[in-house]
Amino acid sequence: MAAKQNLVEWSDQFSVHIAAIDEEHKHLFDLLNIVNSAIVYGKGKEILEYALTELIIYTELHFQHEEAAMEKYGYPGLAMHRIEHKHLIDQVHGYIKKYHDGILGVTEFTIFIKGWLINHIERDDLHFGNYLLGKGVV
Numbered sequence: 001m002a003a004k005q006n007l008v009e010w011s012d013q014f015s016v017h018i019a020a021i022d023e024e025h026k027h028l029f030d031l032l033n034i035v036n037s038a039i040v041y042g043k044g045k046e047i048l049e050y051a052l053t054e055l056i057i058y059t060e061l062h063f064q065h066e067e068a069a070m071e072k073y074g075y076p077g078l079a080m081h082r083i084e085h086k087h088l089i090d091q092v093h094g095y096i097k098k099y100h101d102g103i104l105g106v107t108e109f110t111i112f113i114k115g116w117l118i119n120h121i122e123r124d125d126l127h128f129g130n131y132l133l134g135k136g137v138v
Contacts, residue, residue: 007036008114014121016129018137021069024062025121031055032117036110048106052099055113056092063089066128073135075128084124088116 010029015022031054038048063085070078095112098104 006033008032016125018129018132031058032113039106075131081124
């Protein structure tokens with residue numbers, strides 16, 4: 001039996017050094033890998049749909065947590081971060097509609113999410129993590 005291959009692996013390069021945010025990011029990676037496994041191992045449309053739904057719901061919840069922390073600590077990049085989050089959610093819903101309409105495969109969606117998630121963590125969330133560390137939050 002072949003070893004399980006994840007689409008994305010967590011590493012310290014993605015850490016924002018804020019435990020709660022890192023744990024949520026790790027969970028997003030896990031959910032993305034579950035979706036990928038459902039695709040790779042042909043788990044069936046029902047399991048794939050469930051995994052996609054979980055990924056979307058958890059992503060929206062994570063964004064709410066991040067934005068609440070940004071608001072609480074007066075993060076100056078909050079407005080831009082909110083725009084980034086809303087843009088992703090809009091894109092995700094567009095991808096899901098295309099998937100349900102048979103226009104787009106779920107593989108393209110997972111590749112898009114992987115790229116967006118890694119980019120967003122490295123580009124935006126690391127700045128926020130540094131800001132919180134500067135405020136003494138851990």
